[in-house]
Amino acid sequence: MIDDTLQSAIEQERAAIGQLPPQLPIAHLTASRWFSEILDVGELRPRPCSVFGRNLLYLSYGGLFYRPKRVSTQRATELPIGLVFSPVVLEAITSLFPFDTGAMANGGRFNTWKEKLAPFETRFCLSTSDGLRDAATLVKLLYADNLLYLRGEVAVEAAGRPDPFPLLAEFLAEDMTPSSDHRQRSIECLTEMPVALGRHLLWIGFPDAHTDEILRGVHRWSQPVVPDFRAYPCHLNFNPADIGAQLEAWAYDDVIRRYAELRT
Amino acid sequence: MTRTLIGHDSPTGRYPSPVVPVCEDGDRLLVFFRSGSEVVHEEVSAAAEFVRHAPDLRDRLRFFHADTSGLFAFSERDVISYSISAEKDFFEYLLQDARFERGDPFLRLAFAMDVGHSDLVGIEIVRATAAMQESAAEFLPRWYAQILERLAACGFLPGEWPLDGAQALMRAWLPRSARSIFAGLRPLETRVGEAIRRLRETVRISRGNGLGSQLDEVLTSLAARQTHVAIVGSNALDVAAALIDARDFDALVRQRSQDVIEFVYSENVELSEKDGVSTFGVPSPFCALGFRVLCATGFDEGLPPHLLAASDVVVVLARDAGGALATRRALAPQATDRFILAYEAEDEIDESVNAIGAIRMRRGGATRFGRSWFERVASGIAALEDAIGRVALQERQRPALRAATRRAQEIGLAHDRELEIRRRDRLHALERSRLAGDEIGGHLTDAWLRDLDLVANRCKERVTGIVDRWRLDLGSSWLFSASDRETLQRSVSNLHDECASMLRDEIQRFAKGAMYDRDQHPNVVEALQRHESMRYADPFIVEMPSFPPSHAIDSISHEVMMAATFTALPWFDGAIFPRLLGVLVGGVKSFYPNRARVAMEIKFGLLEGISAFPGYRRLIDEWAGATARAITRSFRDLRVRWLDQVAEMGGNERYELEAKESVRACLEELSAISDVLRE
Numbered sequence A: 001m002i003d004d005t006l007q008s009a010i011e012q013e014r015a016a017i018g019q020l021p022p023q024l025p026i027a028h029l030t031a032s033r034w035f036s037e038i039l040d041v042g043e044l045r046p047r048p049c050s051v052f053g054r055n056l057l058y059l060s061y062g063g064l065f066y067r068p069k070r071v072s073t074q075r076a077t078e079l080p081i082g083l084v085f086s087p088v089v090l091e092a093i094t095s096l097f098p099f100d101t102g103a104m105a106n107g108g109r110f111n112t113w114k115e116k117l118a119p120f121e122t123r124f125c126l127s128t129s130d131g132l133r134d135a136a137t138l139v140k141l142l143y144a145d146n147l148l149y150l151r152g153e154v155a156v157e158a159a160g161r162p163d164p165f166p167l168l169a170e171f172l173a174e175d176m177t178p179s180s181d182h183r184q185r186s187i188e189c190l191t192e193m194p195v196a197l198g199r200h201l202l203w204i205g206f207p208d209a210h211t212d213e214i215l216r217g218v219h220r221w222s223q224p225v226v227p228d229f230r231a232y233p234c235h236l237n238f239n240p241a242d243i244g245a246q247l248e249a250w251a252y253d254d255v256i257r258r259y260a261e262l263r264t
Numbered sequence B: 001m002t003r004t005l006i007g008h009d010s011p012t013g014r015y016p017s018p019v020v021p022v023c024e025d026g027d028r029l030l031v032f033f034r035s036g037s038e039v040v041h042e043e044v045s046a047a048a049e050f051v052r053h054a055p056d057l058r059d060r061l062r063f064f065h066a067d068t069s070g071l072f073a074f075s076e077r078d079v080i081s082y083s084i085s086a087e088k089d090f091f092e093y094l095l096q097d098a099r100f101e102r103g104d105p106f107l108r109l110a111f112a113m114d115v116g117h118s119d120l121v122g123i124e125i126v127r128a129t130a131a132m133q134e135s136a137a138e139f140l141p142r143w144y145a146q147i148l149e150r151l152a153a154c155g156f157l158p159g160e161w162p163l164d165g166a167q168a169l170m171r172a173w174l175p176r177s178a179r180s181i182f183a184g185l186r187p188l189e190t191r192v193g194e195a196i197r198r199l200r201e202t203v204r205i206s207r208g209n210g211l212g213s214q215l216d217e218v219l220t221s222l223a224a225r226q227t228h229v230a231i232v233g234s235n236a237l238d239v240a241a242a243l244i245d246a247r248d249f250d251a252l253v254r255q256r257s258q259d260v261i262e263f264v265y266s267e268n269v270e271l272s273e274k275d276g277v278s279t280f281g282v283p284s285p286f287c288a289l290g291f292r293v294l295c296a297t298g299f300d301e302g303l304p305p306h307l308l309a310a311s312d313v314v315v316v317l318a319r320d321a322g323g324a325l326a327t328r329r330a331l332a333p334q335a336t337d338r339f340i341l342a343y344e345a346e347d348e349i350d351e352s353v354n355a356i357g358a359i360r361m362r363r364g365g366a367t368r369f370g371r372s373w374f375e376r377v378a379s380g381i382a383a384l385e386d387a388i389g390r391v392a393l394q395e396r397q398r399p400a401l402r403a404a405t406r407r408a409q410e411i412g413l414a415h416d417r418e419l420e421i422r423r424r425d426r427l428h429a430l431e432r433s434r435l436a437g438d439e440i441g442g443h444l445t446d447a448w449l450r451d452l453d454l455v456a457n458r459c460k461e462r463v464t465g466i467v468d469r470w471r472l473d474l475g476s477s478w479l480f481s482a483s484d485r486e487t488l489q490r491s492v493s494n495l496h497d498e499c500a501s502m503l504r505d506e507i508q509r510f511a512k513g514a515m516y517d518r519d520q521h522p523n524v525v526e527a528l529q530r531h532e533s534m535r536y537a538d539p540f541i542v543e544m545p546s547f548p549p550s551h552a553i554d555s556i557s558h559e560v561m562m563a564a565t566f567t568a569l570p571w572f573d574g575a576i577f578p579r580l581l582g583v584l585v586g587g588v589k590s591f592y593p594n595r596a597r598v599a600m601e602i603k604f605g606l607l608e609g610i611s612a613f614p615g616y617r618r619l620i621d622e623w624a625g626a627t628a629r630a631i632t633r634s635f636r637d638l639r640v641r642w643l644d645q646v647a648e649m650g651g652n653e654r655y656e657l658e659a660k661e662s663v664r665a666c667l668e669e670l671s672a673i674s675d676v677l678r679e
Helices: A006-014 A032-041 A087-092 A101-105 A108-117 A131-143 A146-151 A156-160 A165-173 A211-222 A240-260 B055-060 B084-096 B105-115 B118-135 B137-153 B163-178 B192-209 B213-224 B237-243 B246-256 B285-289 B305-309 B321-331 B371-387 B392-397 B399-435 B444-461 B463-481 B485-504 B518-529 B553-565 B570-591 B596-611 B616-624 B626-630 B633-646 B661-678
Strands: A026-031 A047-049 A054-061 A080-085 A095-097 A188-191 A201-207 A228-232 B004-009 B017-025 B028-035 B038-044 B069-073 B079-083 B188-191 B270-274 B277-282 B293-297 B313-318 B338-344 B357-362 B365-369
Touching (some): A006 A165, A026 A240, A032 A080, A095 A131, A101 A108, A131 A165, A201 A211, A201 A240, A211 B118, A228 B137
Antiparallel strands (some): A080 A201, B004 B017, B017 B069, B028 B038, B188 B277
């Protein structure tokens, strides 16, 4: 039987891969209503995942790419909170995917590709014990460098790599705007372990109501480090998609840019 | 399609707060968001959780329109709607509302910015800054800089705030704020010679055995001293080769746990000479301040990118000036907008602290700074530190507000003079009453009411005079305290439109916003009396049309005079007049937010003003008893606040002025003044 998994293809390419691009921070989006609970325990904890059938924590590599119509909770409305962590947290990552598995599992705009990429849960899963290395490896093999990854520009060379790279490259390169966003081309990081807020939290974006309480709660765990932050006004606009876009831009300007612009 | 408001959801889960309307649209459940200037809706699951409104609340909010109205909730059950087209006025009203007085200061600040009233913004900034100082002082400079940016983006205070220098000031301010935190932290002290020896030994071992145990031990030791990691050394290229190879370094990080090494921290490198031995201290306050400091040595080949990216400050140790220069050159292409502190040492590291220089690298060039630069920045930030959290901030940085303050003082003096004249008038009236043998018995309430009755009688004869005096007593402060004429104009226009809106459904022949004349009063009254709920409707649950721009401030007198002639009408007494008072009280309070004395005088003035109108006795009767429900909540609140201020409730459930200690003191004061006058 032909092994056309991403894992296998990457192992074939690894020897000739050359120098990897610098690692990027990883990000997580949560709901403000949950945040006090997170501050109580000082860590992000895995939650039940319907796609993989077990508790998982989702993070995105290189930015806050999640652009929700609604943050997924039982409440009618939610305000997002964005967290950006040091690349060191990649050590806790156990699986990487080259796209957003949630969007793929839900079908919708990816419906056609869901069939072509099936079974994406195993075929495109990159199990890792070295997240620092493998996240950068995915970037190198699919996009060549960090800036191209963040722009979503797939490298021409990707289509010439072993299967399933050509199919994956075709999917990543397809223009599905406006129905799709950067999640189509974002590297998803999964872990079954909690991620501590601790000293690796680089940045946080949150609604400005009760700013003092939120920051006090963060500092309880991050001290002596004082993370960077942005507070967005939440007295008029409650649209999570608008806010998500704002958080992504701020996180990039404040933190991620200086990683992304580093030379290899 | 009919969209029925059935509930709301507070995205923060707390109150008071703006809330998201939840409406039924046939079988669908919709939530409505603001997106820019538009209102968009999103369908949510039928099982979504939100606060369902009780029937009485739904009735109160029956004028809500999903596409044009917003919701604000003081609690789950206390929700009001407002017109988006008039939201700035609503926010201004909200900032004066007692139910929101202790609301979240950051939310209040956001509202104040939207209102666009610089005085309000100044007040709320102070409140929010105080909250930050109290709870999250470490974040204060960064927060403050962001607020300045938001203010500038809103068009506030252009050029008057130190926006350009905010970043530099903030950074310089940070160490000061953290000094107390690190007062008890013992700096790492290692003899230079020994440190170098150990590092060289480490390199030797690591070259032989991979990353050897001694290096591990050194790093563990350093981490245990809460210094995280300090890598010290002279221009030892072999140290650099061993430690700074990115992959080995990362591997070491992973081996030792995430806490041991991520960055190398050092505020500075302090050298001292004790007993002929140089020591090398590495305190680390920067790490508490969000600064990522990389202490490096001999990086002629450049730094590992991910470490450099995560560093704000790079400390370079070099054997001599040439080595430092070479390293700086090597780092320059990588280090954009970052500090590089280069320490030059002639032999190992010596005590030549004066040789320390700092180079701030920028794209396409470098600027050299010495210690004096940092000292200048530090002294600059002292001013900011003094300013934050104080009203002095306004005087230092906001000429416009300073001018307003001067104007306020002038008005205040004029106001005080006027009050003094009125006080003397009252005393004379009191004296006249005594001389007339009235049975006042020192009872100030009776004396006042008699005095005010006299005023009212005079005013009945000449309505114009009453209105002018009323405006003088109350309106003038607000008039002058408003940042511009437009505010007052809008408020009066607003009231006028509210009246029109209340009438709109019942009296079709009155166009929205149009005035009506005396001949039409009976129809108005009859129509309103048929609808009890409309008579005392909260204006903010009535859909407010946009303000007609044609109202000029000069027409205010005419408007108020017309209103004054309506005071015998129940709807005016019950709904419109209290609202007018509310606007005035709100305006004056915004101007004198913390002056209890002024607030007290306003209330006294209100009593006079109210009593000066025909029908005041009925109103006063209502204050005392069972018909209080007939007047609107805002008016009841006003009454209760006033009565609480000046009186206490006696056993007969009536408020008694003389029972209040503060009033007794006031009486004594008045009595003393009266004695002086009599003499």
